[in-house]
Amino acid sequence: MAATTTPAGLAVNLTYNGEPTPPTAAGSYAVVATLNEVNYSGTATGTLVISSGDAVDLWRASHFTPGEITAGLAADSMDVDGDGFSNRAEYALGSDPRLFTPQPLALTPDSNSTFTLRFHAVPASGAGYAGRTRTYAVEVTTDLANPDSWQGLSGYTDIDGSVQPADQAIPLPIDDTRKFYRLSVRVE
Numbered sequence: 001m002a003a004t005t006t007p008a009g010l011a012v013n014l015t016y017n018g019e020p021t022p023p024t025a026a027g028s029y030a031v032v033a034t035l036n037e038v039n040y041s042g043t044a045t046g047t048l049v050i051s052s053g054d055a056v057d058l059w060r061a062s063h064f065t066p067g068e069i070t071a072g073l074a075a076d077s078m079d080v081d082g083d084g085f086s087n088r089a090e091y092a093l094g095s096d097p098r099l100f101t102p103q104p105l106a107l108t109p110d111s112n113s114t115f116t117l118r119f120h121a122v123p124a125s126g127a128g129y130a131g132r133t134r135t136y137a138v139e140v141t142t143d144l145a146n147p148d149s150w151q152g153l154s155g156y157t158d159i160d161g162s163v164q165p166a167d168q169a170i171p172l173p174i175d176d177t178r179k180f181y182r183l184s185v186r187v188e
């Protein structure tokens, strides 16, 4: 926090709840600015509020400059690297919104009768993830046209990235029914 003086350039002592060190923890702090010059005196008070903030804002600030944030590049719906994942999705995935992110769920045929679904589970860590957990669920449907038809794949509906941070390989049989799979990622 800076104080402005008239005339400019006067030394000012700032305190926050009586302490000289600017706070970093969330909360409201009484800010007292005291002029510290021989020929001038005066005080001004104000309140500095540091909000706990939206965790996603912290994430945005770790990937975008203030100017880019002001310009809207860090908005939830933006996709600055053109990889098809919005910034909000990149936050959920834990990927870099400035670098191309491959499809997180990969399908590999193993034989005529089996295939493997793979995804990489990562913990929620770093800027914007304090106290949050990332969980994954693989879902399946036979009817893309019916959004209510998605169902969790048994055994893969609650994969916690912080306790199972690994490549997940799911062997599945090939049968006569066409199926669609998707990966659900939650950060909460």
Ligand SMILES: [Ca+2]
Binding pocket: 078, 079, 080, 081, 082, 083, 084, 085, 086, 087, 090, 097
């Ligand atoms: Ca993107």
